[in-house]
Amino acid sequence: MSSAQYARIKLGNQDKISFLSNLGTLLAAGIPLLDAVGSLLEDSKGGQKKVMETLRADLMQGKRIYASLSRFPRAFDKITVNLIRAAEEAGTLEVTLKDLRDHLQQEIEFNDKVRFALLYPLIILFVFIGVMLMMLVLVVPKLTTVFYQLGVTLPLSTRILIFASDLLIKKTFYVIGVGGALAFISYFIYSHKKSFVLNILFSLPLISQLVRQIDLARLSRSLYLLLSSGLPITVALELSAQVVMREQTAKMINRSREMVLSGKKLSEGFRTSKKSLPTIMTRLIEAGEKSGSLDKSFQEISNFLSYQVANSLKTITVLVEPVMLVGIGLAVGTMMMAIIGPIYGLVGQVKFR
Incomplete structure (x- = not known):
């Protein structure tokens, strides 16, 4: 997808809560990040599915979560992206989620x-x-x-x-x-x-x-x-x-x-x-x-x-x-x-x- 297509994707509040909650729960349970994203991708649909597909592809290329989520400015604001970036650096991602x-x-x-x-x-x-x-x-x-x-x-x-x-x-x-x-x-x-x-x-x-x-x-x-x-x-x-x-x-x-x-x-x-x-x-x-x-x-x-x-x-x-x-x-x-x-x-x- 192009940058303009990424920018058009928007998630509802409940979708964002579901993403943050489920990903945090899976990580807290000790499931590797890529596997956790893959599990969430199976049940996702609509805009959330596109986000998860992009996130999984970026992770497989070695990119970090915040860099992938920053592609979706209408879904994840700068506060969310920067908090996830800080959490990745500090190793406290599940807590921050x-x-x-x-x-x-x-x-x-x-x-x-x-x-x-x-x-x-x-x-x-x-x-x-x-x-x-x-x-x-x-x-x-x-x-x-x-x-x-x-x-x-x-x-x-x-x-x-x-x-x-x-x-x-x-x-x-x-x-x-x-x-x-x-x-x-x-x-x-x-x-x-x-x-x-x-x-x-x-x-x-x-x-x-x-x-x-x-x-x-x-x-x-x-x-x-x-x-x-x-x-x-x-x-x-x-x-x-x-x-x-x-x-x-x-x-x-x-x-x-x-x-x-x-x-x-x-x-x-x-x-x-x-x-x-x-x-x-x-x-x-x-x-x-x-x-x-x-x-x-x-x-x-x-x-x-x-x-x-x-x-x-x-x-x-x-x-x-x-x-x-x-x-x-x-x-x-x-x-x-x-x-x-x-x-x-x-x-x-x-x-x-």
């Missing part, structure tokens, strides 16, 4: 918490949009016919509702076309101005604090994993800068790395970003530097920040749900008034007659 598996599982669980916390408001929003569309397509046209036949005077809100209904029914392809064009433009802007769009999104109230905590939690987990595997602090910082979302956090990491390269402590570099880092994080880093257990300090920081993220997600959910419900209630109420208002007017006309 287990650590990588645990790290990936924690990352999946962490992301799932974030995803599920945001899922409920989205479900409410989509249900509301579905109900609105159903009303505009099925209910409003029937009432419109009745109103026009009886010559009912319609208020502005009802006329707007009828206009929206007619637009959806009679100009469906135009609506779809405009919607598709807006979606394409949005995607184009996001693709070419991703940093700009994300900076705006990450600066929104509530979201900015949450994203900062998520970034620091990911940073701490990555640094713990990298440092505990024996990688130098400068390499660990360089790799960890790639796992964060905020540009400000990445700049803070790179700035701290430069300070470490100049002979200063990591805590001194982080201390220059007091607004971005909680005080407890800096204190724990200082303690880790003094005791020579910086990796353990980052493990404690990771646990603390993960707890903070969970609390922030609960807070956001508690705040967003009632706001959304009130907004949806107002929108539904306005629609119902636009429908019921002319009906009451019609009843009044009948009584008057």
Whole structure:
């Protein structure tokens, strides 16, 4: 396969966990590496099979595991590749594979918490949009016919509702076309101005604090994993800068790395970003530097920040749900008034007659 073909291969999280776990288990049982890869190849399929075939072929040629896995940048990130490289040099491959598996599982669980916390408001929003569309397509046209036949005077809100209904029914392809064009433009802007769009999104109230905590939690987990595997602090910082979302956090990491390269402590570099880092994080880093257990300090920081993220997600959910419900209630109420208002007017006309 060409380099471009290797680069297109992607593994799902469960496939990566399976690969790391099974390979680590076989190696821990004393099975030679090439035989272990051959055993995994027998049960693999899809993208995982291509990875295993390439890995086996490379091993037979005398190449190392990290060199083979680095061919698949979409399947194995630089952190994974560098950790495996360090483990091969230190002779602790099976231990590192287990650590990588645990790290990936924690990352999946962490992301799932974030995803599920945001899922409920989205479900409410989509249900509301579905109900609105159903009303505009099925209910409003029937009432419109009745109103026009009886010559009912319609208020502005009802006329707007009828206009929206007619637009959806009679100009469906135009609506779809405009919607598709807006979606394409949005995607184009996001693709070419991703940093700009994300900076705006990450600066929104509530979201900015949450994203900062998520970034620091990911940073701490990555640094713990990298440092505990024996990688130098400068390499660990360089790799960890790639796992964060905020540009400000990445700049803070790179700035701290430069300070470490100049002979200063990591805590001194982080201390220059007091607004971005909680005080407890800096204190724990200082303690880790003094005791020579910086990796353990980052493990404690990771646990603390993960707890903070969970609390922030609960807070956001508690705040967003009632706001959304009130907004949806107002929108539904306005629609119902636009429908019921002319009906009451019609009843009044009948009584008057």
